[in-house]
Amino acid sequence: MEGIFGIYKPTGPTSHDIINKLRKITGERRIGHAGTLDPLAKGVLVVAISRKYTRKLEKQVAADKEYIAKIKLGYTSATDDAEGPMQREETGVMINHNTVKKVLKTFEDKIMQTPPAYSAIKLKGKRAYQLARKGKTPALKPRPVEIKKIALIKYKWPYLEIRVKTGKGVYIRSLARDIGAKLGVGGYLAALERTRVGKFTRINSLTLKEFASKYDKV
Numbered sequence: 648m649e650g651i652f653g654i655y656k657p658t659g660p661t662s663h664d665i666i667n668k669l670r671k672i673t674g675e676r677r678i679g680h681a682g683t684l685d686p687l688a689k690g691v692l693v694v695a696i697s698r699k700y701t702r703k704l705e706k707q708v709a710a711d712k713e714y715i716a717k718i719k720l721g722y723t724s725a726t727d728d729a730e731g732p733m734q735r736e737e738t739g740v741m742i743n744h745n746t747v748k749k750v751l752k753t754f755e756d757k758i759m760q761t762p763p764a765y766s767a768i769k770l771k772g773k774r775a776y777q778l779a780r781k782g783k784t785p786a787l788k789p790r791p792v793e794i795k796k797i798a799l800i801k802y803k804w805p806y807l808e809i810r811v812k813t814g815k816g817v818y819i820r821s822l823a824r825d826i827g828a829k830l831g832v833g834g835y836l837a838a839l840e841r842t843r844v845g846k847f848t849r850i851n852s853l854t855l856k857e858f859a860s861k862y863d864k865v
Contacts, residue, residue, distance in 0.1 A: 710845030
């Protein structure tokens, strides 16, 4: 059972955990994925099984992605997500609905985005998160990314829920942080679901249990 599949990752395991479980199910060592999902995120993880298909992953990495993101305003996080540690921003301000919509619109473009300090980007052979965990500040530079569409789903202080369509290389944690900063109240990514990667959606993706069941029938 080789090929490229959409696997629906639950919250909790890392993307690498999912790959390891697929290796146990299939007995195939050559398995890769297109686009990491953090442990606190759930959703579509595109995986390639066998040498033949892992070589084709680059196209999947470059595919458009869609997310539903929940942002908590009024706080910042060292990791830019719910892992923390958190710091409350004492602004005493609750942003109105129209202001939120206007600010979101400013991110719908080709923008410069600085990756989270706690990310897997390498700096002189070290992962940024390794430096951050030692109390160092990784020297991460802004890089060009594209937010193709961003829409407000729901807003009730302090929570903001948005739907985002992106090109490759976008960190939704960074987007949440930057939206909070532009609103002047701080913000971090409280929850995330990736609903689509290219042609793979949450509807046509398989859970690990469903994949194992299909594999047993092959």
